[in-house]
Amino acid sequence: SQSELDYPFKLLEYFNGFRVSKVIFSACELGVFNLLLKAQEPISAQHVAQELSCSEDGMERLMDALVGIEILEVETKDGTALYSSSDVANLYLAKGSGKSLHDMIIYQSQTIYPLWNNMADAVREGKNQNEKTFGLPSEDIFKALYRSEEEMLKFMGLMNSSWVLDGHDIVTAFNLSGFQKIVDLGGCTGALAREMAKAWPSSSVTVLDLPQVVEVAQKHFPQEDDAVEFQSGDFFSDEIPPADLYILARIIHDWPEEKCVTLLKKIHDSCRPGGGVLLVEALLFENRRGPVTAQIFSLNMLVQMEGRERPPSEYTRILEKTGFHNVQVCRTGKCYDTILATR
Ligand code: SAM
The missing domain is CATH 1.10.10.10 (Winged helix-like DNA-binding domain superfamily/Winged helix DNA-binding domain)
Structure with a gap:
């Protein structure tokens, strides 16, 4: 050859x-x-x-x-x-099938593609390119993402469609039957939370997200006989409701380490004894050789957000630093993986 x-x-x-x-x-x-x-x-x-x-x-x-x-x-x-x-x-x-990735594609085309046009600058400056690409302030990333209801819908559509593919594997990666009250922090449209409620029907699942997100989720992504509840709140400035298990799906990768530590400490304080935290992220390999999807997501976090993707050892370090232990890692072989740690 x-x-x-x-x-x-x-x-x-x-x-x-x-x-x-x-x-x-x-x-x-x-x-x-x-x-x-x-x-x-x-x-x-x-x-x-x-x-x-x-x-x-x-x-x-x-x-x-x-x-x-x-x-x-x-x-x-x-x-x-x-x-x-x-x-x-x-x-x-095509639009409309239960497995449609249409929303993911529209977001990639209209938001991610223009941002990646400024990747060289993102690498040079070490920061996101929201300002250069869209004229948006780069400090408050969610203010930038949610600049209009149309933009919010596009972002939420993107978030919603990922779980069509990986949701079931994520929620069944560990036996979570022992957790009664589950809170999905930054749970957006509730797509992953609903998978969770389906897989573990004896638990109660609440989605907590910013007020405007909860409003749009209920207006545009409603579900008949919804198995999940919604609660408005800011996980940085408000109190975190008590629960047995907290889900943080694609939350840690959005933020710099100090903010992740602050958030995980707050969660540790609200977590009931015997409870835990489930992280859902695209995990890098320890040897730095892949997976290429996670490496590319990490560049995406640079050009759009304030965070990064990490290997399991980094999540373990941050979890242990904030008081969690028994860190277990499950690679699904798909885009997203999961980590469970107990209080
Ligand atoms: N967990 C969802 C998923 O994986 O599909 C959404 C992940 S998205 C990258 C980050 C989510 O965090 C958004 O839904 C956003 O509205 C929410 N969020 C950002 N800042 C927040 C805050 N201060 N309090 C509560 N939610 C917040």
């Missing part, structure tokens, strides 16, 4: 990565996958272009590229190319 030195196949593929992303993102934004799902039969690029008010030429090129990356299929009949969706596109890229 040819080596990378003879011809840099892998490098060239990496260079193209952002273009491949944008092919998928653009098709999502334009509604191509929704239309193909609705059509239920192969349709021409001309038809798609008309329905979505796009140029025929542009749509044909976009759909051909989607065929090239094996997201759409094409057949030529009487000289006309007819396109149809793959099962993967119908399940994950």
Whole structure:
């Protein structure tokens, strides 16, 4: 086989990565996958272009590229190319299926992509690029993220869609049947909390988040016969409600270490005896060699937030420093992993 030195196949593929992303993102934004799902039969690029008010030429090129990356299929009949969706596109890229990643894609395209355009500056300065990218103050990150209801909805949609994929593995990684009252701090739309309530039906699960988030969660992400309750609060400035288990999913990675220590100490003080804390994060390997998803998330925390991703040894150190012990780590093999520690 040819080596990378003879011809840099892998490098060239990496260079193209952002273009491949944008092919998928653009098709999502334009509604191509929704239309193909609705059509239920192969349709021409001309038809798609008309329905979505796009140029025929542009749509044909976009759909051909989607065929090239094996997201759409094409057949030529009487000289006309007819396109149809793959099962993967119908399940994950179209809107509406229970497993849809549509919201995740829209957020990646409209918020993450512009931020990453300033990655070199983020690395140079060691801080997020919210100000340069969107003209937003970089100190209060959630104020920046939640600058309008539309932006809030996009961010919450992103948070919501991750648990479609990893939620069940996360909540069943440890036997949590011994924990009665569970509070998901910064639990956003309640997606992970609902997985928790489903897996451990004898527990009661409360989501605590900022007042405006709770309001939007209840308005836009409601659930009939909801198994979880919502409570408004600020986990830095308000009291933390007593509980047997606290979930911190993608919270620690948002903040610098001092803030994480403050928060974990407060949790330790409110935690009932025998209780614990469950961290949910993308764990780095101790040997620094991956996983690449977690390494890339860590750069994302740099360009957008104030935190970072960490290996288990770092979480263990911080947990022990704040009074927790019996730190257990479970790698799921998916994007997110989990750590359980007891008071
Ligand atoms: N835990 C959710 C998940 O993993 O899908 C959401 C994670 S998101 C990165 C961080 C969450 O923390 C947001 O829902 C945000 O509103 C919430 N948050 C940020 N600052 C907060 C504060 N001071 N008090 C309570 N919640 C806060």
